[in-house]
Amino acid sequence: MTVRRPAPSEPPVDLYGRRRPDRAMRVFHAVAETRFRWTTLINRKDPAGRVDDRRLDLTVVQRRVEAHDTDVVSLLLAAPDGRALPPWRPGAHLDVELPSGRLRQYSLCGDPADRHGYRIAVRRIPGGGGGSREVHDALRIGSRVTVRGPRNAFPFVPPGYGSDSARVHFVAGGIGVTPILPMVRMAHRLGIDWSMVYAGRSRDTLPFLDEIDSFGGRVTVRTDDEHGLPIAADLLPGVGPDTAVYCCGPVPMTALVAEGVRTLPGVELHSERFSAPPVVDGKPFTIELARTGEVIEVPADRSALEEVLAVRPDTAYSCRQGFCRTCAVRVLSGVVDHRDTVLTPEERADGELLICVSRCAGERLVLDL
Incomplete structure (x- = not known):
């Protein structure tokens, strides 16, 4: 008999991040x-997985180099007044608002029993979107950051x-x-x-x-x-x-x-x-940005987000996997192939789209951008 108790509080060439196309x-x-989507959908039934948009202003109180050859640093974030932080469970992450305005997600890797510090770790990615470089170069002991969460997917x-x-x-x-x-x-x-x-x-x-x-x-x-x-x-x-x-x-x-x-x-x-998945079964389509009239061609093997970033580099994004909502935009025209794991049927019917993973089911989308 099982006794149940409440739960306690482009692809790389190899497995570790060296880049080369691998069909x-x-x-x-x-x-x-398929497995990832199943896990995320199950998570939506768990209060620990709900979106939590509370904002906390925290201070970097400790900075450590954790791996020299891959340039990984850990940061310990704490409240300036030393107050206890909201609880979290293993697997949770923070949305970190960087000084530039970029929003990035980092897993909590400390001890959930420590209510006075959140520890995250970041690997520098020279060819990435700039978030990891900013963490490494701009955040020092005493730096202030705003975070959202914790939340758990x-x-x-x-x-x-x-x-x-x-x-x-x-x-x-x-x-x-x-x-x-x-x-x-x-x-x-x-x-x-x-x-x-x-x-x-x-x-x-x-x-x-x-x-x-x-x-x-x-x-x-x-x-x-x-x-x-x-x-x-x-x-x-x-x-x-x-x-x-x-x-x-x-x-x-x-x-x-x-x-x-x-x-x-x-x-x-x-x-x-920790990286965007390759596009599976994609078809090319066109995006029109309604506010400027710009027209963007999205190839079969690239995401809408990638192509939008090429002309709008300040476009907000974070997880690139279809569950954080940061890249949500409104669809003004066109039929959407929704591939996210977070939008409700009502939100989809209301025209919401996550451009990091979802695509066009036809030939053209007009977005409120």
Whole structure:
């Protein structure tokens, strides 16, 4: 008998972020996307996953380099007056408003029991959208930032606390360890049966390795320079029926794990990724920006957001995965192929569109931009 208790408070060339087009990953991604959407839809029933737009003005009180070879820094954010911060659960993230006005999402990777500090970690991405560079270059101890949340689109549900699984297996790739680390701490404190694989190019590239190593033999650290590129079986050792798998990392890693889980009956998969997914089954279409009359061509393999950013670089966006609403715009004309996981039927009928993932079901959309 199971006793249920309330839950406690362009694709890379390899699994870790080196870029090169890889068409084979689109097949794997289709599996990962299905699983990801299922997890996110389930989350909408959980109060921890609801959108929370409260704004908190916080101060950077600590800054640490966590991985030199991949240029990862962690920031500890606290209230200026030292007051307790809103509670959160493993898997939660913050929307961080950077000094430039950019809005970016970062997983909370500290301890939920610490109500006086939120810890996030950011890897510098030289060719990215500028958010990571701004965190690294502009935020120092004493800097003030505004955050929204916390909110959770990747909740951890331990066995015996709402999950029917008997054990848990974690898979993290590089900076993908950030939401996984609080889950591991909770699993360890609750005394449940768990294991973990932490993968990266080398040990020097893995953030928070000292904290992960403290869990001893339950964690397998697997690096390319020592073991070669992993296959699915390397990331899922000992995973069998009644196991819940929590995976976070670049798209190729989450897709590889999803493909491996697909062949394992009785295994439950929850995943999150830190990069925009490649477009699957896309068709070219045209966008007209109603306020200026500009016309934008969207190729079959690129998102509407990417093409809009090319002419409107100040367009707001964050998750690029269809669940944070930051890039929402109003459709004035055209039929939408909605691919998000957050808009209600009423919001869609009212003309709302998330341009990071959704597309045109016909040939042309006119947007209120």
